Amino acid sequence: MPDERFAFVVVSNRLPVDYVVAEDGSTTWKQSPGGLVTALEPVMRDTDGAWVGWIGQPGGDIEPFENGGIHLVPVALSEIEIEHYYEGFSNDTIWPLYHDVIVPATYHRYWWDSYVEVNQRFADAAAAVAEEGGTVWVQDYQLQLVPRMLREQRPDLSIGFFNHIPFPAYGLYSQLPWRTQIIEGLLGADVVGFQRVADASNFSRAVRRLLGYTARGPHIEVPESEHGPARRVTARAFPISIDAEGFEELARSSAVRARATQIRAELGNPKTVILGVDRLDYTKGIGHRLKAFGELLEDGRLSVEDVTLVQVASPSRERVESYKNLRDEIELTVGRINGDFGTIGHQAVTYLHHGFPRDEMAALYLTSDVMLVTALRDGMNLVAKEYVAARSDEDGVLVLSEFAGAADELRTSLRINPHDIDGLKDAIIQAVEMTREERRRRMRSLRKRVRENDVGHWSRAFLHALAAERPSRP
Ligand code: GDG
16 A cells, blocks of 8 residues: 555654564454544544554564554654664663653763654655645654755645653753754744643743744744755643543543552551552662651551552563662662561562553552652642542542642642652651542542643644644745
């Protein structure tokens, strides 16, 4: 089908399906339950859409195919490209730099070369499937050069870009040896979307400082050059969300409710269950949370007879050195806390280093009295929103880091600075002791916000802004 063209094309590092190889060697595709697929499904259905992305495995030149009504266009990556473009430049240069250098960013010129080469491959694939005058929506930090590469080949397209992670302050961003190329890459889009207002301002400031362009409010004026005529680019916040209704429905099902009761019983029916759910990533502040919890046990403000902490840490980026070190550090801390404070019948921390099905996550949310989101820096944090969506009983307390994008919206959570361990400890105690009335009041208002601003609202707002830019184009 080489000539098939589509009016709407999504480009992301990963396709919305996973390539699964069974024990007998046969292969299948499994729909991944990501929020992006849920958000874009209606648009894909209505506008004849294609999705360009990597299959998550090395090699394999796979022909485009249909899955769940979506036309999928696989982009092949070699072992060495996975190492240099993905694990290297994306996850060991951009990821730490954009999360305020919580761990140092590593700069290698051969990682950058691979990033350029792979971005070009994604841009070429998108250019080949988008129809004349179509819309292409590029996702996330692995593909920041794609908008410009695409515009160079296809000036007829409407191009959007959404950055799922933060965009750092100029003082940090300016470390990047390829800072100008990345900004120019992003400015190939008509609309560049960010999670928070502060991210969009950081971007506009970098554009002013590095390129000297005029940036007023959400608009950046890109002057005429050898790359094309003068254009206007919109850079602003579109806070992402979840399929709130779908998640609530799942959490309301009798199977999930029964499982929630069962989990609590298996934990020994403690008075209070505290929960943390994160990819095992240094941005999530898991160590800070454990420190606060450990100190509360040590101080005698909490006791293992009454309170238990469940920490789900799903495996992530296990071949990157800083992630290996983090895992060792977290597991050592969990071991110490359990050794120091656990009793025969009561474990202080239940630590789970594996992924769970979605319904098990919903049951965990439902059974937990306190949800701890202590990210040191996080684009949005969907876990916080899922917890709120699951709690149709209007119970449960969300403790939320002010460094997560979700803190801009979820204002009746207990907002904390995770670096302030004493403040975090006080917030945990406040959450544990909060009256039912106050829990209901706070949760009601959080739920209103999450219901109103769901993921459908996010994708519609972005695509509406992109369509509005059309008249300003040549
Ligand atoms: C990036 C940005 C931004 C986690 N463990 C399991 C599991 N999960 C699911 C959660 C949630 C998702 O993964 C994680 O989303 P977050 O938003 O919390 O964090 P990142 O993965 O870092 O996502 C972030 C996001 O992009 C969207 O723009 O919010 O700031 O860093 O949905 O539930 N799901 C299942 N089993 C697990 O073990 N089923």
